[in-house]
Amino acid sequence: MREARIPTEELMGSGHLACQGCGATIAMRFALKALGRETILVIPACCWAVIDGTFPHSAVDIPIFHTAFETAAVTASGVKAGLEMRGDFETTVVAWAGDGGTFDIGLQALSGTAERNDDIIYVCYDNEAYMNTGIQRSSSTPVGSWTTTTPVTNYKKRPKKNMVDIMAAHAIPYIATASVAYPEDLIRKFKKAKAIKGTKYIQVLAPCPTGWKLSPELSIWAARKAVTSKVYPMLEITENGNKLTVWKDFEPTSFKEYIKPQGRFRHLKENEIEEIAKGVESSWQRLLAREKMLASIPGLDT
Amino acid sequence: MKKVVMGNHAVSYGVRASEVKVISAYPITPQTHVVELLSELVANGEIDAKFIKVESEHSAMAACVGASAAGSRAFTATSSQGLLLMTEMLHWAVGARLPIVLTNVNRAIGPPWSIWTDQNDSLSMRDVGWIQIYCESNQETQDAIPQAFKIAEEVNLPVMLVLDAFFLSHTYEIVDLLETEQVRDFLPPYNPEIKLDTNDPHSFGNLASPDYYMELRYMIEEAMNDARSVIKRVGKEFGEHFGRYYDMVVPYRCDDADVILVTSGTVASTTRAVIDEMRDEGIKIGALKIRVFRPFPFKEVSDILCSTKKVAVLDRNISFGNHGVFYQEVKSALYGKTDIPIIGYVLGLGGRDVTPKVIREIADKAIKDKNPEPYINWIGVKR
Numbered sequence: 001m002r003e004a005r006i007p008t009e010e011l012m013g014s015g016h017l018a019c020q021g022c023g024a025t026i027a028m029r030f031a032l033k034a035l036g037r038e039t040i041l042v043i044p045a046c047c048w049a050v051i052d053g054t055f056p057h058s059a060v061d062i063p064i065f066h067t068a069f070e071t072a073a074v075t076a077s078g079v080k081a082g083l084e085m086r087g088d089f090e091t092t093v094v095a096w097a098g099d100g101g102t103f104d105i106g107l108q109a110l111s112g113t114a115e116r117n118d119d120i121i122y123v124c125y126d127n128e129a130y131m132n133t134g135i136q137r138s139s140s141t142p143v144g145s146w147t148t149t150t151p152v153t154n155y156k157k158r159p160k161k162n163m164v165d166i167m168a169a170h171a172i173p174y175i176a177t178a179s180v181a182y183p184e185d186l187i188r189k190f191k192k193a194k195a196i197k198g199t200k201y202i203q204v205l206a207p208c209p210t211g212w213k214l215s216p217e218l219s220i221w222a223a224r225k226a227v228t229s230k231v232y233p234m235l236e237i238t239e240n241g242n243k244l245t246v247w248k249d250f251e252p253t254s255f256k257e258y259i260k261p262q263g264r265f266r267h268l269k270e271n272e273i274e275e276i277a278k279g280v281e282s283s284w285q286r287l288l289a290r291e292k293m294l295a296s297i298p299g300l301d302t
Numbered sequence: 303m304k305k306v307v308m309g310n311h312a313v314s315y316g317v318r319a320s321e322v323k324v325i326s327a328y329p330i331t332p333q334t335h336v337v338e339l340l341s342e343l344v345a346n347g348e349i350d351a352k353f354i355k356v357e358s359e360h361s362a363m364a365a366c367v368g369a370s371a372a373g374s375r376a377f378t379a380t381s382s383q384g385l386l387l388m389t390e391m392l393h394w395a396v397g398a399r400l401p402i403v404l405t406n407v408n409r410a411i412g413p414p415w416s417i418w419t420d421q422n423d424s425l426s427m428r429d430v431g432w433i434q435i436y437c438e439s440n441q442e443t444q445d446a447i448p449q450a451f452k453i454a455e456e457v458n459l460p461v462m463l464v465l466d467a468f469f470l471s472h473t474y475e476i477v478d479l480l481e482t483e484q485v486r487d488f489l490p491p492y493n494p495e496i497k498l499d500t501n502d503p504h505s506f507g508n509l510a511s512p513d514y515y516m517e518l519r520y521m522i523e524e525a526m527n528d529a530r531s532v533i534k535r536v537g538k539e540f541g542e543h544f545g546r547y548y549d550m551v552v553p554y555r556c557d558d559a560d561v562i563l564v565t566s567g568t569v570a571s572t573t574r575a576v577i578d579e580m581r582d583e584g585i586k587i588g589a590l591k592i593r594v595f596r597p598f599p600f601k602e603v604s605d606i607l608c609s610t611k612k613v614a615v616l617d618r619n620i621s622f623g624n625h626g627v628f629y630q631e632v633k634s635a636l637y638g639k640t641d642i643p644i645i646g647y648v649l650g651l652g653g654r655d656v657t658p659k660v661i662r663e664i665a666d667k668a669i670k671d672k673n674p675e676p677y678i679n680w681i682g683v684k685r
């Protein structure tokens with residue numbers, strides 16, 4: 001019999017408050033399997049502030065400190081410092097925020113934490129909009145997307161902010177993207193992050209059926225197609241920003257197929273889809289070129 | 303050990319004596335020296351703490367919140383714009399019931415830019431749920447810190463200590479510096495029962511329905527009320543340890559006074575000099591300094607003021623649309639207890655000097671003024 005590759009212990013209960021097929025919830029479940037009980041979560045305003053359940057209940061079996069929207073990273077820095085001053089150097093402190101709390105309002109505090117290289121794991125579960133408040137655009141919302149603040153008559157025209165590059169510019173020891181469609185890979189990355197000292201940034205693609213206007217049973221499907229259509233590359237950046245590893249071992253699928261069941265892209269015309277697909281391909285090529293370029297500089301990855 | 307130090311450094315030495323474990327702060331004039339000296343004291347090992355050098359005051363308070371929730375004693379210092387930027391997290395510290403101590407150097411708010419003193423920054427935080435104590439000397443700015451932690455850790459509310467920009471922050475005075483070993487008896491190390499603990503997991507601050515929220519707010523108010531006796535007891539205990547006693551209010555020659563001037567901060571010292579001068583002239587006048595602003599010392603204030611014939615409140619702040627803040631508070635303390643005139647004076651905003659001459663002017667005017675005017679008595683305004 002083969003050993004289970006995904007830990008069987010469940011630190012997340014079933015009585016949470018998320019919608020059906022919520023990627024953010026799946027992300028937490030797998031992340032906690034990797035991190036284990038000796039973990040403290042810091043959660044700002046976001047869907048997860050609600051998913052946890054209402055007082056006096058909680059959907060997870062580890063401590064959570066709920067904090068203000070823009071402070072996930074630095075509150076976690078404070079928790080870590082507080083624990084260490086009590087002699088606890090073991091507990092993993094995890095800031096767990098949405099894309100709004102990361103790409104937008106929490107960017108400044110996150111930059112501070114990363115620049116100081118405080119010893120926390122920062123997780124952005126990326127559902128590409130402000131879902132908690134009812135699907136408004138964030139700077140993570142992809143080009144072409146509808147949200148309630150980017151109506152179809154004026155859909156999002158600017159590309160998604162490249163948060164991974166911003167984090168790489170901070171020369172932190174570990175950066176990774178993950179997708180809830182690849183739980184083993186996700187668990188591996190969280191375990192790796194747990195073992196590294198300093199600021200670790202993991203950005204998890206977490207489809208939101210409610211906000212993406214996607215059937216809940218297609219949540220995992222979309223999380224996979226986002227990767228195989230090159231929209232959401234799976235990568236790791238190590239050696240303080242000097243080594244980039246992009247996962248390429250997949251059968252490529254089309255951008256059009258990825259967006260088809262998602263109501264948030266339904267308004268797009270053929271030519272607009274083609275235009276966006278071109279952008280996806282060029283971002284992918286740029287990424288591969290950078291991977292090669294970094295690898296070609298001798299001594300950089302040490 | 304006695305040393306001549308500036309008010310800001312007295313703050314840093316108070317932190318050193320209080321065995322603070324996590325400091326997080328961001329520089330702003332006129333508080334900067336607090337941060338600089340603390341950095342030095344942490345770097346040279348005189349304070350065994352982590353100093354999280356954040357990118358903003360909002361983050362400074364968030365870091366303190368996190369550290370305190372993890373069970374460590376946390377401190378920050380700020381002023382004016384910095385305090386305002388912190389607002390959201392000041393509320394967070396209260397709701398999370400975290401005994402953080404913050405020293406705020408009173409500085410006027412822009413625009414126009416001003417670095418000089420007035421109380422509008424701290425008083426705009428009056429409804430947040432922080433205990434607020436206004437200091438009058440460099441000695442007090444230091445002594446207030448271990449007291450503040452002792453009070454905070456007993457009632458689980460944060461404490462804001464306030465001192466005037468420049469008149470204290472940058473002014474050198476003799477301060478009897480507290481030594482950590484001396485203070486340990488008075489303020490034992492912080493070891494809270496409730497904290498973030500993986501062996502006893504809880505979710506702190508998650509969504510509370512209307513069924514619960516109000517009770518949690520009621521408990522904060524209860525704690526605020528409990529703080530009254532705790533502040534008094536701690537002030538007395540501090541006196542027993544170090545010979546310097548502190549209380550909610552400080553009356554001065556009030557016993558037979560026909561007029562009492564109500565003050566706070568450094569204006570209180572200047573006022574006492576004027577009271578002495580007027581007493582020498584045979585004028586029956588006294589002064590009442592309000593040291594603790596939150597919880598407001600209703601009983602102490604009304605006990606003292608009900609025995610006089612007229613009250614003049616000196617406000618180095620303005621609540622636009624409704625007089626000075628201390629004036630409002632004193633009036634509410636006296637409501638239904640007396641019908642003596644209570645007159646409000648607004649002065650010294652943006653660091654305008656409040657000299658003995660200015661106080662004397664107000665005192666003379668207060669003696670003549672009959673009734674509280676419907677409008678604010680602006681002192682020294684050029685119009």
Ligand SMILES: Cc1ncc(C[n+]2csc(CCOP(=O)(O)OP(=O)(O)O)c2C)c(N)n1
Pocket residue numbers: 024045046047048069070097098099100101102127128129130131132133138
């Ligand atoms: C300072 C502040 N501004 C606005 C809000 C309202 N708010 C709460 S959650 C949220 C959006 C969260 O978006 P994201 O971080 O992407 O998480 P998601 O809800 O998508 O999971 C907003 C705008 C708030 N709580 N605090």
Ligand code: SF4
Pocket residue numbers: 017018019020021022023024025047051127131132207208209210211
């Ligand atoms: S709105 Fe989206 S992210 Fe939020 S709980 Fe529902 S599915 Fe999850």
Ligand SMILES: [Mg+2]
Pocket residue numbers: 098099100125126127128129130131138
């Ligand atoms: Mg989001």
